[in-house]
Amino acid sequence: MSKRMGTEEAVQSFVKDGMLLTFSGNALHRAPMSFIREIVRQEKKQLEVAKTAAALDVDLLCAFGLVSTVHAGFVSYESEYGLAQHYRKAVEAGTVTGNEHACYTVICALRGAVMNVPFMPVHGLKYGDLLVENDYFMVVENPFAEAEGKPAESVTLVKTLRPDLAVIHAQVCDEDGNTIIEGAQYEDILISRAANKVIVTAETVVPAGRLIQRKDRIDIPGFLVDAVVHIPNGASPCSCEGKYEASEKDIKRFIEADNKEELHAWVDSYERKDRARNSLSYKGGLGAWR
Amino acid sequence: MSKRMGTEEAVQSFVKDGMLLTFSGNALHRAPMSFIREIVRQEKKQLEVAKTAAALDVDLLCAFGLVSTVHAGFVSYESEYGLAQHYRKAVEAGTVTGNEHACYTVICALRGAVMNVPFMPVHGLKYGDLLVENDYFMVVENPFAEAEGKPAESVTLVKTLRPDLAVIHAQVCDEDGNTIIEGAQYEDILISRAANKVIVTAETVVPAGRLIQRKDRIDIPGFLVDAVVHIPNGASPCSCEGKYEASEKDIKRFIEADNKEELHAWVDSYERKDRARNSLSYKGGLGAWR
């Protein structure tokens, strides 16, 4: 029972207006860009995004006004690429709520979803205005200290973030969804457990069972995965370890687009690649898909 | 800077009376038995042990009266080997406190230590006398629901368990402590983060850097490990995946020992093997240590 589907179908079936989404990767590395561009094409709206450190993924959705709230520790390009201007301007204009977290409180809030509890205690978030300004942080007393007659002890809680959908771009998976992430995994294992539904987009999709000889490298067992989408270059212009580096040219082309037309042209320029589907890249022979 | 030491030295240096210990493996699989027998020889006392599912490890320490409290979801042999009689009798006699957890609440209590928070919320522990009888569980109201004017929502908390020492028996590590656990990992990765100190006992110890070609299989990075002890057969008579099965004969020999003398004789029979030390098994050549 293959879980394969095309990019268009996957976005149609799994992304609804108002959903809380979460994406693989970190900054300009291994974000599921093809899937996100398809969200733009299908104009899904009022989306929320939770991610430790976002960049082009969130900035693109903000550029098209599709985001209502971002829960993140960091939203920016790195060094030479500068700030995420669409995100920045949307927050400044008040059209996007920028819920600032420490990256770790995003992790803790997602752990809350993994464990299905409404909050997670966080050591370390002790001082400052983030605690004052945000209602998703709360400071309580440790009830065990109280019960044991010990000195009062404050504990910060972060409210759980429960993503409706995690979209993870990986190097390889099989048709059942068994997925291998090569190199840095960032928070991808966590989000594969935290989200209600999981879609894997992959550089290579192999027939079910073909990963058995690398099974101790499988990071996400297939039964957690709801759909598999085969998209070579699906992270580009972000990097994908072992496959390609970030494309400076294409990132700059996005950053320098200064009107809707140029932004649309940027998204359109990927359309054929993003939607090329179901062309099973496995051609037989062990190692052919490595 | 090798972290290697012998079994005697490791127990002398790292185990103090009254400590909370935690061990690798599950039931009769990959418990660090050589290290535990050395604890018996050195008569460390008033120990606490935290483990999801314990068997011979805890039963042996209880047989010698070295344990004050056990925090576990399950303490028993499997099927044909019957109950952990020394543990059972000690709890019945009141000399050992058997703090019953669900296995998951041990995991959550250890997650609390990993995150350095005093408690962890646990979904699922909702009913029954464990909540009533044990002061390490507590039911509170979700303060976020309260703040948002939503209906009251009860949340169970488990008090954090902070092990002073984790002892992990693994198939292979290097002299810096980089450790590979083959096959089932049980809660070993968790305890390597939860405990204040970590000792790895290993079937094979290789020179620093020799694991570089299997680095994506390293489960515990060396900097988390305080000492490395080379003990071939260090889990026996429990099993060690890829190396040996559980020894029915030797387990039965322990279970059937019905006085102190026979118990001592059982521990003594392992002494030479348990303490054989620092005989670096690596003899050169890639793969020689596999």
Place this chain on the structure above:
Amino acid sequence: MAMINGGRVPGNREWETGDLMTCVIARLLKDKETVFHGVSSHMPMVAMQLAKALHAPDLVHLNIPGGVNPDSLRDVSYSSAGPELVRRGESYFSLADIFDLSMRGKLDVAFLGGVQFDAKGNVNASAIGPYKKPKVRLPGGAGSAVLIPTAKKAIIWRTKHDKRTFVEDVDFVTTRGNLWKIVTPLCVFGYKNGRVVLDAIHPNITFEQVQEATGFALKNENILVTEAPTKEELALLRRIDLKNLRSVEFK
């Protein structure tokens, strides 16, 4: 009763009680369900493999060592939590992962044990007598206390059916919750409106025999008779479970 609790059931030569119980359990499992068993759980482990071979090829077999869908039980010996389940598995999903999955409401079936069960569906795996000064300290509920409340369906199997096991009130409530079925050598109990009820009686067993072995009152209403193991089931069982692990608890 020794015959029924153990070896061959009166009136047939084709199967033993362990075979019957294993088939009954297998029939309770559906395709694509996520199903977990713990330690000392050979019978459910074999039943899961049987269900996969029969009607549930995409059932997801989860276990303590973490081997997802072990393809064979050939290497299994005394333990149902041994590393061979990982060796034979198709991927790895740790015990902590499995618990979290159940907490999220995504574990369909959990197989759990216990020592005492009462008419209200309470399970005791902790102690006989007072918890803090027990007459008998039991092994503990392992995962039960969080899995019975969260798994969609909790199935309990017992190879002993007597008045010490099925009691009016348990000494200690380790847990209760989504109890769905209890499979014994005599019958299958269900759980309705907060009461344990008799769903089905095994072949050649009478209502009176079940009532006699049960410490709380049962109603003789709408009770089915368990279908005996089919030839196909028995043939598969012998192939899947060469060592007769399913009956290890009767030995």
Place this chain on the structure above:
Amino acid sequence: MAMINGGRVPGNREWETGDLMTCVIARLLKDKETVFHGVSSHMPMVAMQLAKALHAPDLVHLNIPGGVNPDSLRDVSYSSAGPELVRRGESYFSLADIFDLSMRGKLDVAFLGGVQFDAKGNVNASAIGPYKKPKVRLPGGAGSAVLIPTAKKAIIWRTKHDKRTFVEDVDFVTTRGNLWKIVTPLCVFGYKNGRVVLDAIHPNITFEQVQEATGFALKNENILVTEAPTKEELALLRRIDLKNLRSVEFK
């Protein structure tokens, strides 16, 4: 000031400000310490490699992608959080693991950024103007809000030293805590008794220049002069950091 904030410092031809700052940072690190840097952190990343090559061979280099002790920065380009750090690493330790480590008090040094810093050691990485309706929305503090309070020593480096960066009071307190040093193109600040103080001034820089570029009052007491990069340091720097990543923020 452009010269000082950027390229070659008046009075020497051997090194640039980026070299000096990198050496200053490297000298702050001790052997066996666990040290973390995040995104956009090329200078600390190079400094950690320099320290390892010089006096801290067993320093543990931790980073966002999770590569422990990458053996070279050869593959690194625009990013200090790229997968090449894992490719070049000796083992893997995820970002979540690193945060947990710091929570447990076992992270010795964290390198963190920010946009505004004030005399009390408050850090702003969040917003200029009101948080909920900001004049400028900044990228966010990333890990700072939990790392500055928990790492044993938090080191901040800034390649800009001006009155917009070092202010009397920050617009928004993203965090404060175990601030230990701030390294700038002009000086090294320390943090004592809840106040940012001037520890050392770089070669060829005067107290007046530092005060002029700083938005809060400094005391001209017990101030050291930073030692210029040594020949050995410079030689190693060139070998470790072929692409001059350490100065990327000056470009």
